[in-house]
Amino acid sequence: MRVNSFKANNFRNIKSIEFSPCENINIIYGENAQGKTNLLEGIWLFTGCRSFRSSKEQDFIKFDNSFASLELDFFGNCRDQIAKISIEDKRKAQLNGVSLQSSSKLVGEFFAVIFAPTHLSLIKDGPSQRRKFLDIALSQLKPRYANALSQYNRAILQRNALLKDITYHSELLDTLEIWDEKLCSIGTVITAERIRYIKRLEPFIEEIYGGLSNGKEVMKVSYQTQMKINSKTEKELKQELLEQLKITRKQDIFSGTTSIGPHRDDLKIEIDGLLARSFGSQGQQRSCALSLKLAEAEIIKNITGQQPVALLDDVMSELDNTRQDYILNHIRGRQVFITCCDPSMLLKMSGGKAFEIKEGAICTCI
Template sequence: MYVTTLEVKHFRNIEEEVLSFCDGVNIIYGDNAQGKTNLIEAIWLFTGCRSFRGAKDAECIHFNHAKASLSLDFFGENREQNMLLEIENGRKFVCNGVKLKSASKAIGQFLAVVFSPVHLSLVKDGPYERRRFLDVAISQLKPNYAIALSNYNKAVAERNILLKDVAYHSELYDTLDVWEERIAYYASEIIRQRIGYVNRIKEFSTEIYAGISKKKEELSLSYFEQCPAAGSTKQEIYESMKNLLYAARKNDILTGSTSVGPHRDDLTIQIDDLSARSYGSQGQQRSAALALKLGEAAVIKSFTGEQPVALLDDVMSELDTDRQNYILNHIKNWQVFITCCDPTSVKNLKYGKAFRMKNGSIV
């Protein structure tokens, strides 16, 4: 899959640009705060997922305007395709001339992976970031997963409300059953999908990490869950989750929140059998995050047959020459967007196109 043209109007600090890209490496360079990450973010939004910066829709609209309009021409599934995105009171997508009912319907059309310095939080921060990584990655492949997740979160929120009520109205105690059954039902789907995904990505990411570290270190990934039946059938996970929720009731009524379930699970990332989060050096954490992101791309490729577009924001400046060369070698057959301050850091590339960004414009 590759982008041919991007049109941007009133998005962040970009007034108006029409850019044609090559199907190899596209380098976007320039000083700090010129709009390089904004451009990467504009392309990313066509995946249908939310901004990787955690930005609200309104923050993406140029300060002096009320609406941002974007258009993307890309080649995928052996044909030329187009997507339009308007940001104004939310995001509205048109895909190949068809208006989509909701932004989540855009997921799965245009495929990309993004690595930016914010993704270091994947390794460094708490489990929330890692669950989110799994959820976004799986949703891109299986839109039904996003629906199960949303239903799961709603059911947990309902149980939490009820837990607070039960503290004062004990006659409501038995009604917890209804929500726990719902939670267990969606949890079984989520846990099964997450475990399947981790089993897939770990083969790719481990190999990529070995390449980055020149086989000096070993990365391992595993899904960490509280549900003892995880890894078994959906029915077994369902039963086990129900028991777990039932057993947690007393404690959960006291706290007014649900203490067990996939919203509390984690993805364990280890380097040479030690937690990357607790013991990894900065370089190791960075390499692990990158291995996860490039692994994500490999899973998309194996699943859909399409090579997703790689968006690498500020990645080169943080790696030594060996690691840079490994990355450049690894990505040479895909379309890649790389942002950097100094274009000489990607001078080893033979084939590519360079864009200089200044004050929101390509100059």
């Protein structure tokens, strides 16, 4: 996957931009609030996914204008293609001259991964952010997972409602048995897929984080659940989940919530055996989040055969020279866009292209 050229008109603070990046590292630099993140966001929209920032369509259109347009000339699926997005009251998309039903139909045409400072919440915040990371990554790759997840979330809501009713109507206990059986079947699909996904992440995480820290630190990821998951089949996992639900049933009826299951699990992230969330420095946490994102890209590549473009927004701050050097010079085999404020970063880069952005326009290209 490669961006050949990108155009934007009246998008955020960008009046008009057209640029042709190189096929490896591209630095977008400039002072604060000049449009660096806006430019990455414009490219990201071609993945067909929601923006990583505000998602009101009107916000994309440059103030005092009524229309924004974006154009991406890219190499994907073994050929050069042109995608266009126009934003008026709605977002519309075209691929190779053909109008698409909606811009979300671009999903699967142009692949990218985005690292934005908000993704640090992946490491710093509670388990729900990490479950979300797994859920989004898996839903994109496996329709079976997306399906199971929405069924599971509904089933949890219904079970919780039932738990509250049981306090007054004990005859509903039989119905609970039926729900638990259903919940465990779907819950097992989710747990098993997450465990498989984390196993696939492991070698990439080891390699990428190892590269970032110059082999000095080891990052490990593992699935954290109350179940004992060592080499279990889906059947055994389901049986165990059922038993666990029985054990916690009294407590669940008392609290009106379901205290065990994949909606309570976590992705455990450690550096040299210590929890990154509690003990990692800012730079280590940033490196962990970046490693997760780049490992996610490797899995997309393995499954789809296409290497996603990496969009790295403000990834350099708080990283030492070794880590910056790895990002600038050693992420190989893919196109990367990196935004930063500090032009001295360019001196550390061998090869690649750099673009300075000022007041929403590209003013220098090196």
